[in-house]
Amino acid sequence: xxxxxxxxxxxxxxxxxxxxxxxxxxxxxxxxxxxxxxxxxxxxxxxxxxxxxxxxxxxxxxxxxxxxxxxxxxxxxxxxxxxxxxxxxxxxxxxxxxxxxxxxxxxxxxxxxxxxxxxxxxxxxxxxxxxxxxxxxxxxxxxxxxxxxxxxxxxxxxxxxxxxxxxxxxxxxx
Numbered sequence: 001x002x003x004x005x006x007x008x009x010x011x012x013x014x015x016x017x018x019x020x021x022x023x024x025x026x027x028x029x030x031x032x033x034x035x036x037x038x039x040x041x042x043x044x045x046x047x048x049x050x051x052x053x054x055x056x057x058x059x060x061x062x063x064x065x066x067x068x069x070x071x072x073x074x075x076x077x078x079x080x081x082x083x084x085x086x087x088x089x090x091x092x093x094x095x096x097x098x099x100x101x102x103x104x105x106x107x108x109x110x111x112x113x114x115x116x117x118x119x120x121x122x123x124x125x126x127x128x129x130x131x132x133x134x135x136x137x138x139x140x141x142x143x144x145x146x147x148x149x150x151x152x153x154x155x156x157x158x159x160x161x162x163x164x165x166x167x168x169x170x171x172x173x174x
Contacts (some may be wrong), residue, residue, distance in 0.1 A: 010129040012087060013049055016068075017133045020053075023064055028052045028120050029128070029135040030092065037126040038138045048088045052104070052136060055093040066087075078105040094120070108137075113147070116140050156161065 013029060020027045029037055029051035032111045053061055062072050062080065070082035070089070090150050094115075102115045119140030124132035136144075
């Protein structure tokens with residue numbers, strides 16, 4: 001990824017995080033961007049931006065994004081995307097099950113992924129471009145990627161090339 005594109009995407013992530021904070025909506029950076037936020041030395045080239053939000057906040061987030069000039073596309077029961085120009089932002093929905101566990105669903109809600117209790121910290125746990133943002137916890141990302149490797153999860157497979165490096169990062173910080 002070229003430096004200018006990465007800088008534009010970083011700026012967009014920060015702006016969206018701040019916009020959602022002002023609206024009292026919690027959102028966590030996920031995927032390759034979360035990996036990079038946890039360890040900027042990773043050579044991962046995060047392409048598209050991914051966020052996690054609670055399903056109850058999805059309508060409000062779509063309105064805020066539309067007001068910010070994004071088009072909303074690819075809406076499913078468990079995700080949607082926001083596009084503006086060549087920028088594509090994936091939004092995965094978080095659900096709370098009957099046992100107060102946070103889960104996401106893949107496909108058409110047929111397969112559930114149970115996140116660890118500490119996966120979505122309340123505080124802004126990482127720095128991105130010098131600004132504190134929320135990101136999926138490093139240990140939860142590690143588990144998610146590892147589980148995806150075992151189950152041949154489509155999106156997760158793309159990120160798994162950094163998994164061994166990321167495992168050592170998480171281990172060193174625990």
